[in-house]
Amino acid sequence: MNAFEPRIIAFCCYYCAYSAADLAGSMRLQYPANIRMIELPCSGKIEHNMLLTAFEEGADGVYVAGCMEGDCHFLKGNVRARKRVEYVKKLLDELGIGGDRLEMYNLSSSMGPRFAEIAREMTERIRALGPSPLNKASTRIKKDGERA
Amino acid sequence: MIVAEQKPLAEIAENIMEAQKVLVVGCGGCVTVCLSGGQKEVDILATSLRILRKKEGKPIDTATETLERQCDKEYVDKLAEKIQAADCVVSLACGVGVQYLSERYPDKCVVPAQNTKFIGGTTEHGVWEERCGLCGECILARTGGICPIIRCSKSILNGPCGGSQDGKCEVNPDVPCAWTLIYEKLKRQGREDAIYEVFPVKDWSKSRDGGPRKYVREDVLL
Amino acid sequence: MSEPAKQDGEFTTESKLERLFARGEFVVTSEIGPQKGASAESVIHHTEQSKAYCDGFNITDNQSAVVRLSSIAAAVHIMRHGGNPVIQMTCRDRNRIAIQSDLLGAYSLGVRDVLCLSGDHQSFGNHPTARNVFDIDSIQLIALVKMMRDERRLLCGDELKTEPRFYIGAVESPTGDPVELRVMRLAKKVRAGAQFIQTQAVFDVEKFAAWMDLVRNSGLDQRVNIMAGVIPVKSVRALRYMKDNVAGISVPDELVDRMANAENPQEEGKTIAVELIAQLRRIAGVKGIHIMPVGWEDVLPEIVTRAGLQLRPVAD
Numbered sequence: 001m002n003a004f005e006p007r008i009i010a011f012c013c014y015y016c017a018y019s020a021a022d023l024a025g026s027m028r029l030q031y032p033a034n035i036r037m038i039e040l041p042c043s044g045k046i047e048h049n050m051l052l053t054a055f056e057e058g059a060d061g062v063y064v065a066g067c068m069e070g071d072c073h074f075l076k077g078n079v080r081a082r083k084r085v086e087y088v089k090k091l092l093d094e095l096g097i098g099g100d101r102l103e104m105y106n107l108s109s110s111m112g113p114r115f116a117e118i119a120r121e122m123t124e125r126i127r128a129l130g131p132s133p134l135n136k137a138s139t140r141i142k143k144d145g146e147r148a
Numbered sequence: 149m150i151v152a153e154q155k156p157l158a159e160i161a162e163n164i165m166e167a168q169k170v171l172v173v174g175c176g177g178c179v180t181v182c183l184s185g186g187q188k189e190v191d192i193l194a195t196s197l198r199i200l201r202k203k204e205g206k207p208i209d210t211a212t213e214t215l216e217r218q219c220d221k222e223y224v225d226k227l228a229e230k231i232q233a234a235d236c237v238v239s240l241a242c243g244v245g246v247q248y249l250s251e252r253y254p255d256k257c258v259v260p261a262q263n264t265k266f267i268g269g270t271t272e273h274g275v276w277e278e279r280c281g282l283c284g285e286c287i288l289a290r291t292g293g294i295c296p297i298i299r300c301s302k303s304i305l306n307g308p309c310g311g312s313q314d315g316k317c318e319v320n321p322d323v324p325c326a327w328t329l330i331y332e333k334l335k336r337q338g339r340e341d342a343i344y345e346v347f348p349v350k351d352w353s354k355s356r357d358g359g360p361r362k363y364v365r366e367d368v369l370l
Numbered sequence: 371m372s373e374p375a376k377q378d379g380e381f382t383t384e385s386k387l388e389r390l391f392a393r394g395e396f397v398v399t400s401e402i403g404p405q406k407g408a409s410a411e412s413v414i415h416h417t418e419q420s421k422a423y424c425d426g427f428n429i430t431d432n433q434s435a436v437v438r439l440s441s442i443a444a445a446v447h448i449m450r451h452g453g454n455p456v457i458q459m460t461c462r463d464r465n466r467i468a469i470q471s472d473l474l475g476a477y478s479l480g481v482r483d484v485l486c487l488s489g490d491h492q493s494f495g496n497h498p499t500a501r502n503v504f505d506i507d508s509i510q511l512i513a514l515v516k517m518m519r520d521e522r523r524l525l526c527g528d529e530l531k532t533e534p535r536f537y538i539g540a541v542e543s544p545t546g547d548p549v550e551l552r553v554m555r556l557a558k559k560v561r562a563g564a565q566f567i568q569t570q571a572v573f574d575v576e577k578f579a580a581w582m583d584l585v586r587n588s589g590l591d592q593r594v595n596i597m598a599g600v601i602p603v604k605s606v607r608a609l610r611y612m613k614d615n616v617a618g619i620s621v622p623d624e625l626v627d628r629m630a631n632a633e634n635p636q637e638e639g640k641t642i643a644v645e646l647i648a649q650l651r652r653i654a655g656v657k658g659i660h661i662m663p664v665g666w667e668d669v670l671p672e673i674v675t676r677a678g679l680q681l682r683p684v685a686d
Contacts, residue, residue: 047188048188048192049188049191049192049195052192052195052196052199053195055199056195056198056199056202091157091192091196094156094157094158094196095157095196095199095200095203096200096203097199097203133203134199134202134203301491301493302461302462302488302489302491302502302504302507303504303507304488304504304507304508305507305510306507306508306509306510306555306558307507307555308546308551308555309488309507309508310487310488310541310542310543310546310570310617310618311488311490311491311617311618312543312546312547312617312618313546313547313617313618314547315547318491318494318617319491319493327551328548328551331548331551340554343551343554343555343558344554344557344558344561346509346510346513346558346561346562347507347509347510348510349466349505349506349510349514349525350505350506352505
């Protein structure tokens with residue numbers, strides 16, 4: 001279990017989280033390499049099915065990072081993103097994946113250190129949860145040679 | 149529009165049984181508008197079913213399609229090819245769509261993904277309310293445009309009953325008392341005396357109590 | 371009462387209540403909720419215990435949508451033990467076919483008084499997943515009973531060889547709102563054929579008096595015999611429950627305080643009921659009292675006695 005390195009997808013808003021990641025880079029802040037970032041024009045661009053698909057395609061954890069509430073470039077995109085995240089959390093519970101593998105964060109473009117902290121926080125959380133049941137299942141199937 | 153709400157995933161998954169190729173079909177009509185059975189919901193459901201089955205070690209293939217309407221034979225016909233390839237069809241239409249698919253493709257098992265709830269409309273984004281009871285003999289002209297058949301919990305034609313308090317229905321404080329609404333509307337229009345008129349008993353044979361209903365327009369028959 | 375006593379032929383029915391009202395007696399009725407079981411033991415017990423203290427017993431019809439011994443069956447037990455039953459007939463559980471059939475049956479068994487009401491919604495009862503009927507409503511039911519009696523016809527128009535000659539009662543919620551709508555609905559019930567009215571329980575005498583003013587102004591008190599409803603309460607909890615949860619019941623804060631501060635709440639509850647009866651009697655147009663002990667039927671003789679109403683008249 002110690003060898004488990006989670007795959008985490010972060011959907012990041014261009015106006016905040018994505019820029020904060022840049023800043024974290026220029027500040028030479030260390031954060032786990034487990035995070036794969038996907039840039040969104042706004043966190044409000046996130047769709048329920050994008051979150052689900054990330055899990056289907058192998059993510060152990062997913063988070064959406066948008067601007068601070070009240071500061072969305074498109075006014076309410078981040079509020080809508082949070083609602084969708086909450087909805088998909090319930091769906092993930094129903095699916096047996098677990099809603100706690102998905103999270104919504106808010107930060108601003110100047111919060112480089114916070115970006116790194118979120119990355120660490122999420123990696124720790126998923127590491128503690130272990131691999132997604134889907135990934136366990138696919139490993140098992142490969143081992144049994146039932147299906148590719 | 150017809151308002152429907154998606155069934156719990158576990159129920160849909162149970163009903164598709166051991167199928168390996170599942171066709172998920174949405175409807176571009178009412179259920180798209182009420183955000184429960186359009187293309188978006190089709191995609192979410194297909195992904196969810198794939199995840200669920202993958203997790204169980206019994207992965208499935210899904211195909212998706214959203215028809216203009218599932219309650220028209222012409223549109224349903226367009227599914228022929230895709231249905232051929234599927235073991236099982238999941239319909240996100242209302243109960244009409246499910247039956248239309250099932251009638252047109254009698255060899256396929258068609259599974260409903262929705263609970264069809266009522267005829268109503270949107271009162272705010274994300275909120276739908278019932279407005280019509282499909283009674284077959286509209287009385288809205290006499291009731292200030294408010295339907296007591298469906299909006300009164302007891303379908304009372306000479307209301308309000310003793311369960312009305314502060315303009316709310318005793319069954320649920322979120323529900324306005326239809327007869328208080330009717331009275332206020334009639335009063336606003338200066339015709340509250342209409343309340344005194346005793347509504348005669350209703351002819352429920354025009355509703356579903358008369359058996360399944362059918363409507364024929366001779367002049368447009370081909 | 372200034373009205374001259376009616377000759378026998380002038381009565382619409384053989385009802386004892388109709389005769390008492392006609393003589394200007396202050397009528398007292400009570401209520402028995404049949405038990406949840408296939409026995410009439412409690413109905414018989416309460417009949418024996420209280421028959422001398424009231425002129426009629428309402429028998430609830432699956433009150434609060436909780437399944438109980440049927441109203442008509444209980445009525446037969448009450449009659450066998452010397453009581454005078456008023457059956458309640460709700461629209462919740464029967465369509466027009468069952469309602470008419472039950473009315474014919476009840477009359478054939480000797481029942482002479484019927485109280486017509488919509489019925490509590492089944493969501494409050496012990497079968498909240500039941501389908502309800504509400505084929506006709508309470509006002510249509512009143513008109514139906516009158517039609518069967520006066521026109522000797524069923525709702526469909528078919529003639530009746532023997533008509534059920536019921537004295538027709540209805541209910542009203544005097545502290546419901548808007549109050550003018552409540553009076554309009556009362557007028558509608560009277561026009562449909564209601565001859566006596568038993569109101570929802572009154573705790574707020576002032577509000578009730580205001581409603582009675584409107585009733586008198588519209589002349590309705592001359593056309594229908596109004597009986598004010600009284601519920602004796604055992605505890606402040608029960609009173610608060612009614613205040614907060616029962617539609618159409620208005621409870622003034624000082625009554626709640628009185629019950630809350632009472633050393634012996636049961637005694638206080640009885641005293642309040644006796645006081646309410648005294649206050650309601652004084653209001654012009656009130657022709658009787660309807661006491662609803664709701665599970666506390668044993669208290670009836672004491673309350674009636676303390677209210678000075680224990681000498682019940684004999685009907686001819």
